[in-house]
Amino acid sequence: MELALSKEDRAFAEEMRAFFTSEIPAEIRDRLARGLHPSKADIVASQRILNEHGMAVPHWPLEWGGREWTPLQRHIWSEEMTLAHVPHPLVFNTAMVGPVIATFGSQELKERFLPKTASAEIWWSQGFSEPNAGSDLASLKTSAVRDGDNYIVNGQKTWTTLAQYGDWIFCLVRTDPTVAQQRGISFVLIDMRSPGVTVRPIHLIDGGYEVNEVFFDNVEVPADQLVGEENKGWTYAKFLLGNERTSNAGIGVIKNRIARAKRLGGEVISAEPLLRARLTRLEVETMALEMTVLRVLARESSMPAGTPDPVSSVLKLRGSELQQDAAELLLDILGPAALPFRKERTVPDGFAALDEGAVDAMPTYFNWRKASIYAGSNEVQRQIIAKAILKF
Amino acid sequence: MDLDLTDEQRLLGDTVNGLLEKRYDANTRLQLLSSADGWSRDMWHRYAELGLLGLTFEEQYGGAGMGAGELSVVLESFGRALVLEPVLATVVLGGGLVAAAGSAEQKAELLPGVAAGETLLAFAYTEPGMRWSLTGISTAATPAGNGWTLSGQKSAVFGGDAADRFVVTARTPDGEVGLFLVDGAAGGVRRDAYAMQDGQRGADVLFADAPAVALGEPADALEAIESVLDVAITALCAEAVGAMDRMLWLTVDYLKTRVQFGHPISVFQTLQHRAADMFVSLEQARSMALVARLALGADDVAQRRKTVRAAKLQIDVAARHVAQEAVQLHGGIGMTMEYPVGHYLKRTTVIAKTFADIDALTELVGADGGLLPSG
Incomplete structure (x- = not known):
């Protein structure tokens, strides 16, 4: 949306683009551009480079690696990273637990966790x-009972994304039933290596594996790993989820x-007018949504922090x-080429090479049905909007 | 990035809203609808006093020298109040074409009168059997002495009932689409006046060897027309957003006050979510009206035109959704002539069929590689 950006903002976008395309290895970005998932090594390597250049946690406080960018600059940073096919810094680290520790944690917790969280030396999972x-x-049941210097945690978390790589997990637990x-x-x-x-x-x-169940069976958790105050976890969780507004x-x-x-x-697009029409409507609505993002960002700087804005829903x-x-749409463009379920793009000698997208188009379509379910299902979003406009 | 209105724009909006809230309630509008003119000459003079009728004209021609931002602010207010006066026909289209294509003498002759509320214009370009293309016309322009004569029929001419002068598209002997000025009172001009489906007035106009002068040079005028349509489409986008905004809040108020089964019907989640979806459509439309306004300032003409059309596409789709749902959520009362919400459905439906409809816009925006980059 160049139209709405000032000269300075456009220069900032250009600077980001130049950085991402020159500093992040092309083989990592190429894999993402071809529709493949980044590996654990890709994500960690990319975040290390970003962190070394002060590009991993710009939204954190200055003393922990933040940049004091405007909300718009942070948005441009994130969008340009996506457009350059750079794996984003782990969202659990940089957008979730990091800001919570930085805002509500003790000095000791900050020193212990923030640097390794920014650099991805710790891989965090979200419980x-x-x-x-x-x-x-808020109806969660996983319990934490104080026992001397420890909490004893029992219960189960689920949909824990990439917990197979997790070193640590931040959890909401019930401390007062x-x-x-x-x-x-x-x-x-x-610590995910804790017994239990x-x-x-x-x-x-x-056909993919990205989410997990995590079970806690009498897990001993040192009490100094409580963030902030006991029984204030809901406030911190709301703070954390509020950070997702425009992303x-x-x-x-x-x-x-x-x-x-x-x-x-x-x-196909030239030959099939109905498909072209769908593409056009999608492009137009995307342009509208991009402007809606910019409107929310423009307001964010002028509204007191934490003010609910139904437009973010x-x-x-x-x-x-x-x-x-x-x-x-990509699925429909590929037609029958998208039908075979294949793990690899390689074919035996003498067979025609696969169309790009043949391996990933339909799995991505299946996988992305999650998007209207997670981060507050779309029905929850409608409820938030309805509450704001009908004031019930 | 500054997406907010300027202080002057906000003041302009407040002034227009203030006037309309005081003098243009739903009952007043209903009375106007059934009056002989179908709109208010009194309001017309008030708009002129506020400078609205010369808003975008240069100051030397009696205008206020303002831009698309101000025009959008005014049209959004007009959309909220469902204003019936022929501002689009006279100021945006007629005045806009004279300003874009007319000679200095023609501008000096016509624009101050428009700005003062004394001259009404209309743009006559649609013909019977025509759809959305500007070039599918058969009205013919023939040189006659120092001027021209026009012959042919124009249809669905907004403001054509009352126009003092017509700006008319006609094919020149070279086969080009030219723009011509015709006096509404001249011999050879006959009107079949009516109300449009939304109550705004219009006419079919029959030109039979009607005396005409070329607007500016008698050359191919398509680019001038298209550039004025860019502005007019942007104005319509703003008007539709104003209408949609009003429809959403009428609906919300209704849901909260209408009691059935012992509760205000706003307690029913199926209605809550449908109201939420109306809000989504409205906000996306609002964003696109802003996109159109910003696009008018773009240097690349093809990009500007495509973006403005994309805005109307998004807004037409949104307005259809919001208007249909507004009537549905009101139930029977939404079907009555007496209650306002149905009038908004009518106006936004007419807007969606003005200049180009959803299908035509989808074709135009999707042509030549579409809107967003490939890669």
């Missing part, structure tokens, strides 16, 4: 959802998918839908 606490997160749900929750940090922690994979319909739109993801669909589908709602539509 929020439970089998019976999804959209209704006798009070109203939201007031008995605490935020604790747990078990990670079990959940296989998803796309959920996923404008960069949508643009990348549209760009790839147009590159791979040039002939529009971003999650339409953003997830457009990401899904864009994934579906």
